[in-house]
Amino acid sequence: MKVAILQMEGTNCEEESYMAFKEIGAEPEYLHLNLLRPGMLEDYDMLFIPGGFSSGDYVRAGAIFAARLKAKAWNELRKFVEAEKPVMGVCNGFQVLIELGLLPGTDGISDVPEAALATNESNRFECRWVHLKKERDSIFSANVPDRIVLPVAHAEGRFIASPRVIEEMEAQRQVVFRYIAPDGSKPDYPWNPNGSINDIAAVVNSYGNVFGIMPHPERAFFWYQHPDWTRIPRNRGDGYYVFESLMRIIEAKNR
Amino acid sequence: MKLRKITDGVYEVSILNATEEELEEINETMGLALSIEEMKKMQEFFREMGREPTDLEIHAIAQGWSEHCSYKSSKPVLRKYIFGIPSEHAMIVMQDDAGVVEFDDEYAYVFKIESHNHPSAVEPYGGAATGVGGIIRDVLNMGAKPMALVDPLFFAPPNYDGKLNPGIKHPRFLLNGVVAGIRDYGNRVGIPTVAGMTYFHEDYVNNILVNAGCLGVVRKDKIVRSMVDAPGIKLVMVGGRTGRDGIHGVNFASKVLSEKSEEEKQAVQLGNPILKEPLIHVVLEANDMGIVYGMKDLGGGGLGSVVGEMCHAGGVGAEVHLDRVLLKEPNMAPWEIWVSESQERMLLAVKEENLPALEKLCKKWDVEMSVIGESISERRLRIYWHGEKILDMPLEFITAGVEYDRPFKIKKVERVQELPPEPKYHNVFLRILSDFNVASKEWIIRQYDHEVQGRTVIKPMQGIIGFESHGDASIIKPVHSSWKGIAITTVANPHIAKLDPYMGALYTVDEAVRNLVAVGARPSSLSDGLNFGNPEREEIMGEFVESCRGLGDAARVLGTPYVSGNVSFYNEAFGKNIPPTVVLMAVGIIDDIRAAVSSDFKRDGNHIYLVGSTAPDMGGSVYYRVLGAKSTVVPEVNINKTKELSEKLLKAMSRGLVRACHDISHGGLAVALAEMSMGGDVGAEIDVGAMQHMRSDFKLFSESPTRWICEVSPEHGEEFASLTGAVRIGTVSGDSLRIRDGARWLFNVSVEKMRTVWRGALRAHLG
Amino acid sequence: MLKATIVVKLKEGVDDPEGKTIKHSLNLLGFEPVVRVNVARHYEIFIDAPREEGEKMIEEMLRKLLINPVIHEYEVRVEEI
């Protein structure tokens, strides 16, 4: 499975992501936005938008990345999504997918954003680990246990959308992960680290092939990346299982 | 001042026949910050040449001779004490912009700490951000990938309510601005800020300190030197454009802060991480391709110092065409271009045949470059401006600079210690927990991405998710295929150093060792950030000499060399000087990160041991400050003991005997226990009766060096105690910290209560 | 030459954490009568184009980059300079 990891100035989680794909047997390749030419996307089986601060997140997190990607390859991107090839965005990548209108994608693809990842309620960038509850299976979550921990590191992650969009998302069961308190109860700050509506941490579009997640699975790929590994032994990092879920597609491809 | 126009933007300055007053006037008008002796030396030189200098030539010399570039006050002292400490592993020591030390057979690590004090005092956000930007370049120009940042910071207390001198900003404003600057720059370039310190002392009210350190890793065969050693190599500027911003930053750093500093807008820059991030890619990819012949970043001193130092180091000269430098604004004079310290710029030396490859890389990353000249075999510097030669001097004269053996005076403080009555333990313990130097720094730490790049395997906050408390050092795992790790910590203790700079320096080295050993790492090497007042004052120079002597004595015994460092003088404002502030960025190696130890208590029922011995020396302690009691009796460090005990403890750790470990520092034993409890969300029952005989409060709050608390499972207790000579002082248990001295109970505070107090104290005054 | 001044605000009803934080800090600093703070982004964009063309361009910039309609509203003022 050939995975395009999109890059531009300020994306900076691409190396961890590259390694994660490599480890599960995919063929990741960096693709710089400046080198993206017509027809190039077609060659890939999956598109991945990594975390970071594309263009400094000036204007708004992910906005410049999204606008530039849209200007360069909107039609191809639409085709990619409509062909139901997987598209995944982590953190800044999630922000880009929202700004592109590819997520929440309650009704496929939207030409204008239908949601926002707004400034955290705490008004601060925060780097911390959170507890997550898996709400559904998808090609991105099939192998993930029901409860995991992952790190977040963002200043703009508060998921907002109109009541109508939220309702549709919930009705179509598009929420893949929610923040949760360690005892399983409804999370207050900091368990919900940004104030997202309905504690939304990750969503998938209505087709099931575009996935955005604020926490960083690629930073929790190995057990020793967990903050509490000196307390709790694990064989793998919890983020590994997100990538492992994608292996099914790889295997299908290889068959 | 007599000028004669030579060409657009270039003047000849008459100095050959200038009187002393006229030289002084030139010095002032041109903003050179030179002494009269230095002005005369320059005059002498041009008299010998038999011609008047251009303004560019004068600026070039002033820049080369500035304190910041030439280390004129500090060199002789550094040479005597700090340089040349033998080490098996050090590869490049105190030569290039950052030190290089062997990591394993294939890789080396590269690091340095630097100050950015004056710019941060004037504009905290931009000053701190560009401080981070600058130190990243120092590591990058060795060809290394930057992997970790640290940020030791020094302020007056955030609740300071004294009078502020004109132009001085409140510590709260400064702290918020500095943290935001480091956060926005570090996070955006994608380098984790893994450690730091946030220190409070009233004497920083006029003059904050912002130090920043960076560590990177490079394959040994890819190390790039900051030199050009052959003629005909092209000199290429890559990255940001050159502007009027940052003109005279170097001279600014060598000047005392005053009311007027606010107006020195030109020395203030905000920094552009979104230029730096792709620049890092360009440089590292070019280095991977093997097309970088030599490289140096443009930091203090700008293009002038870089071209000069790079060619001087390689024994060649250079020819530069200043009109080829890409500018932010038109109509800049050549001297402005030469001395500008605009951010995000690197100078690469590249062979002509490799220029196209570099151009291609720059294009991909949308980074600008320009070939501005080349190296020549003659050891001279020649500068051209639209074809006209406007500078022609031997490099030696510009770069060699001057040195001073400044007079110094060592002040002896009489050793006295008040003995206050015993306190109410419960209250005083909570007051210590909420002392700003003890209280949680979580609000700061979490604003920095300390995990980007995915290498941070021991984090700055340690424990159960959501309950973490302070750790001693962070560990990164730099090489995917190896379990070997690099531990990083920063330390300083200005309260102790102010009473006794020599012992303060020893104490600081000891604390560096303590922190590294606490996570299971063997101390490897050090970078020294020396922040002092005005060296023209004899007592300040005395503090500097004594500090360096202490640093040298300590490191020589330990075998940990100083491989890089930085001196910041003139931290003086309104006649007040900062306390002597020796900041160390210390690096340790752990052979297998799976053996690393964190500070949080792990399991109810485990035994608690104290390693090391305690003395009743309370000078500089948090406890005495909280009580308002006076002591000048600072803790005594025996560095041989530091070495011996740390080796024993490392041995116990390598046998897997230690479940948790924390060194004892600010606030003493009681605070260390509290932090271990909070991180593990579990209490402890402690009896300090087994310690040497002394007052109970001294047992709890003494900050004696070379001590750790270790958690050990019961079955390993005996082995651990016999290896380290530790005494057992208690058991992990319950949900409160309960401490007695023999039969007498001192206090009992719930973990919950400790956490509320410890977390809230500093937080209440921030953001 | 055109100068467009664009103020991008959060829509009424969208929580403004930055405004809240600043209000809180101001209250702490002793400015108790401060009851509310709103924070907006303010752009000055200089465009070398005739008025009509410039105005169309601004419309487009807003749509393509400067705002997210889910949370933002905006004001634009264009002057010839």
Next chain:
Amino acid sequence: MLKATIVVKLKEGVDDPEGKTIKHSLNLLGFEPVVRVNVARHYEIFIDAPREEGEKMIEEMLRKLLINPVIHEYEVRVEEI
């Protein structure tokens, strides 16, 4: 009740990386005639105080929290609402 609208800008001569990045992005997006972008911070501060007192307060707020005179200049407009 007073409403103060405050715009805090960078002084001429202070290089603005944010404005430059946005300008560059707009050019890349095809808005070539954009020659310059300045970014400023825009505050609306609501103060429950009489005019004179409120105005003094605003002066002080600016000095203590909202600006650094080394790099910033500002405009203030106060209305009674």
